[in-house]
Amino acid sequence: MDLPEVMRVNRALNKMSQLYRAxxxxxxxxxxxxxxxxxxxxxxxxxxxxxxxxxxxxxxxxxxxxxxxxxxxxxxxxxxxxxxxxxxxxxxxxxxxxxxxxxxxxxxxxxxxxxxxxxxASTGAERGILLTVLERANDRLLPDLDENLVS
Structure with missing residues (x-):
């Protein structure tokens, strides 16, 4: 992944986290x-x-x-x-x-x-893809974390 794409992913995830929590x-x-x-x-x-x-x-x-x-x-x-x-x-x-x-x-x-x-207005298929991508991303991060931090 090139740096511009890395930065885009980083910004999008950070922004989503902030906006969702707020x-x-x-x-x-x-x-x-x-x-x-x-x-x-x-x-x-x-x-x-x-x-x-x-x-x-x-x-x-x-x-x-x-x-x-x-x-x-x-x-x-x-x-x-x-x-x-x-x-x-x-x-x-x-x-x-x-x-x-x-x-x-x-x-x-x-x-x-x-x-x-x-x-x-996402379709059912789009929702399925998004949830699968997010769940897989979570699964890939799990090995880096203390098991007590994950619910």
Whole structure:
């Protein structure tokens, strides 16, 4: 690949990352959320019995202290509750509340709106090609990263 093409790829990926995060942040702010909190709540809602902080961190591909900080920021929303884990007083289980569950369709709507905006009037075939290219690119980057950074 020649340098002009390398620079074009670099600019396009950096710009997409910035624009996607900003657009997502703006939409999530209307729900009282920040980027990352949407995924955390969505994952919790998939587990009716809740998850420990450690399990949630593993699913998100982050360290437990990161989850603890995110939960502290989310705590005022009433979207989850903490429950003791039977048989292990050191562990706490995070369980989504009815209020948190009610937010899930709105989170999914934000994700859907962003996907529709990004892909526009692309055909099904074009969408398939784009997703395949992005997924393969992700797969090629994985060996360079610490497995804890990847969700």
């Amino acid at each position: 657009a997502k942040a703006r939409r999530l702010a209307a729900l009282g959320l920040h980027p990352g909190q949407d995924t955390l709540l969505w994952l919790l809602a998939q587990e009716p019995d809740g998850m420990t902080v450690t399990a949630l961190a593993a699913r998100l591909g982050v360290e437990p202290p990161t989850v603890t900080r995110s939960l502290a920021r989310l705590g005022t929303g009433g979207w989850f509750r903490r429950e003791p884990v039977p048989g292990d007083r050191r562990q706490v289980r995070i369980v989504v509340t009815a209020a948190g569950r009610a937010l899930v369709p709105e989170i999914e709507s934000v994700w859907s709106d962003l996907a529709d905006q990004i892909l526009g």
